[in-house]
Amino acid sequence: VNPGIYALMGATGMLAGFSRMTVSLGVIMLEITSNTRLILPIMLVIMSAKLIGDLFTPSAYDIIIALKNIPMLEQEDESMGWQEMAKHPVSSCGTKMAEMEVIDNSKPLTA
Incomplete structure (x- = not known):
């Protein structure tokens, strides 16, 4: 029993719990050790820490x-199908259009 392996597993679990990275962390830890026999224990530690x-x-x-108030995309609304999202008739921009025409064509749908 090598205490270095326990230290590696502890560090792997801590990093996986903190960052929630899975595959990249597993690759990094395997590259550090150069021991492919540890792939299963490393992946088990990573998945259990993440879950x-x-x-x-x-x-x-x-x-x-x-905390930094960085805008993020919200989850997709699964209740809306493509029929509700599609604009009918389809609007398209020609090769030469005035700026106001492009703005009018790109206005969002109102309910």
């Missing part, structure tokens, strides 16, 4: 983004 972390808190990067 447990997701149950309790958002990732550190999500918290930082929220």
Whole structure:
């Protein structure tokens, strides 16, 4: 039993719980050790740390983004199909159009 392996697994779990990175962290840890026999324990530690972390808190990067008020895209609305999103008749821009025509064609739909 090598204590260095336990230290590696602890560091892997801490980084996975903090950053919620999975594949890239696994590759980094395997590159550090150059030991392919540790791929299964590393992936088990990463997945368990990520799953447990997701149950309790958002990732550190999500918290930082929220604190800095960086705008993010919202989740897609699954209740709306393409029929509701499509504009009919279809509007298109010609090769030579006035600026106001382009603005009028690009106005969002109103309910």
